[in-house]
Amino acid sequence: EERIVILGAGQGGFQAAASLREAGFSGPLTLVGDEPGLPYQRPPLSKAYMKGDAGIEQIELRPAAFYADHRIELIQARATGIDRAMRRLRLEGGESLSYAHLILATGARNRPLPVPGRELAGVYYLRTRADADALKATLAGARHVVVIGAGFIGLEFAAVARALGHEVTVIEAAARPLGRAVSPEMSAFFAQAHRDLGATLLLGAGVVGLEGAEGRVTGVKTTDGVVHPADFVLVGIGVVPNVEIAAEAGLEVANGIVVDDHLATSDPAISALGDAVAYPSRFAGGKNEPAMVRLESVQNAVDQARCLAARLTGKSAPFEAVPWFWSDQGDLKLQMVGLAGPTDSAVLRGDPASRRFSVFRFRDGVLTAIESVNRPADHMLGRRLLAGTPVLTPEQAGDESFELKSLLA
Ligand code: FAD
Known part of the structure; x- marks a missing residue:
């Protein structure tokens, strides 16, 4: 088997490596990233880590032994270019890595x-x-x-x-x-x-x-x-996606590295995922007219990594995961599922004064998203509802005596 090289050792790059091993990929696997130290989670940087409630060990995605045990080679270097004809990733300093498949998980940087x-x-x-x-x-x-x-x-x-x-x-x-x-x-x-x-x-x-x-x-x-x-x-x-290396290699870029619904670029030997990519999503357009979207979330990076690892190990399927996100601010836990458009209507469930409520978003009477504060059950239900064709009506959403769970029966 030939080498898979992953560029970007953040949330998505790490997950791609871990999922490839989990899915049985046994060939050489290299994870290249320019940040020092082991791959870590970013969300705590503005939450528990910033507050001092979590240290570095708590935010690292896995301890060092994981990479050795799973034969994941970690290289700390900045990649400077892709030679598509030769299938090589160039690193600063002149070295280059050959690949059978290259995964771009370059993330985004601050605007x-x-x-x-x-x-x-x-x-x-x-x-x-x-x-x-x-x-x-x-x-x-x-x-x-x-x-x-x-x-x-x-x-x-x-x-x-x-x-x-x-x-x-x-x-x-x-x-x-x-x-x-x-x-x-x-x-x-x-x-x-x-x-x-x-x-x-x-x-x-x-x-x-x-x-x-x-x-x-x-x-x-x-x-x-x-x-x-x-x-x-x-x-x-806000952030800007790290697309330059893809653009310079001649890959299509439009508010992100453009991939299809299987996370493939126009080069069959290169895929991309995470904050850096724009992909077609039915949650952004509609069931019959997926629109290109670039999402910045752990869920998006992780689910795309899993989807791609499955494809590269023989279980190809389109990327269709329901988008979700969370944010912790003080004692408020905001959770979002689905993607609402700016003109989608909003139906309140629960009383904001109680600091436990949800806003259900609808377009043409169809549920598009749920925003919940300290109401994880609504969020979890939304993940299941939005994975299929949601049957919830605005009236039901706004009526607290209506049992949302009954929709899943
Ligand atoms: P990244 O994690 O950004 O990883 C990309 C890596 O590639 C980086 O290490 C970068 O340095 C490296 N890289 C890029 N180009 C090169 C190159 N040429 N050579 C070598 N290395 C390169 N999401 C949530 O869902 N919930 C949250 O609560 C949340 N909170 C967040 C809080 C903060 C402070 C931040 C910054 C982000 C937060 N996010 C949150 C977003 C989430 O962390 C990102 O969506 C996720 O990290 C994206 O993963 P990624 O692998 O696409 O990119």
Whole structure:
């Protein structure tokens, strides 16, 4: 058997290696990544790891022995190019690895803040363990923290910073937090929740520049001319997929490395998965008109890795997993399943004041997604309902006396 090389030793790359072995692949298997140390989980970086409740061993995906036991060769290096004709992955320093099949799991990187002052010391991002360690060290001393961007990472970090006693200002250009991911109803709930935690949340406020003294950030200036004092700044304004290596090799790229419903690129010897890929999903379009989507979640990376490992070991099937996601902010556990469009209607189940409720999303009367706060049963039910053709009506969703479980019978 010939070598499978996986580029990117993050969530998806690790899972592809583990699943290939689990599925019986016995040939040489190499996992190449540019981050130091063993592959780890990113979600705790803005949650338990940031707060100090989890150490490095808790976030590593597996201990070192796992890789030796499963004959997974770990190479720490940056890959610089793909020679498709020769089937070789070039590494920095001139070495190259031959492959029978190459899996691109290159993930995404932080979108840089596009304003003057961004080069000042004290401006942080959060994607890698190194980012998290640098942030944690700063957090030990700071008082005023400004978070730019009220997405998941910004809000999760804001909750941790508040819990550690810092003054926190969150600045968001859009009219509501989490705007790309959840319903207006859910956004409103989280806006209030963060204000209740003591954060200042500024919505519809664009950042025009960072101010500094002696090379260090001291404040964040918004469109209204106000400068918000900052001992340090966390920028969480989204990510850009790492597609350059694929594009330079001539593979199709459009908001992600383009793959088909089997996660194959246009080169039969190269597949791709995770945050870096755009793939056709019935959850994004409709049953008969899948639309291209690029998702950034553990579930997406892990399920795609499993699907691909199955194909490469002879059990080919299209990728059809139901998308789901979670976010922990303070004592609130938000879980989402399905993909809602911006105009999908929202039906409330339960009382937000109780901090245990769900928002069911519908398009043309058909369930598209469920957003749940501290209601894991609704979420789990949603995963099962959305895997098939959901029969739930908006009336049933909004009626707490209606037993959702009865739909699964
Ligand atoms: P990654 O995990 O990013 O791995 C890609 C790896 O490839 C990286 O190590 C990168 O350095 C490496 N790489 C790229 N190019 C090269 C190259 N040329 N040479 C060598 N190496 C290269 N998801 C959830 O579902 N729930 C959450 O609560 C959640 N919280 C998160 C919190 C934070 C702080 C972050 C950053 C992410 C969070 N996510 C969460 C998202 C989740 O971690 C990602 O969706 C997931 O890691 C994607 O896996 P991936 O393998 O596609 O990419």
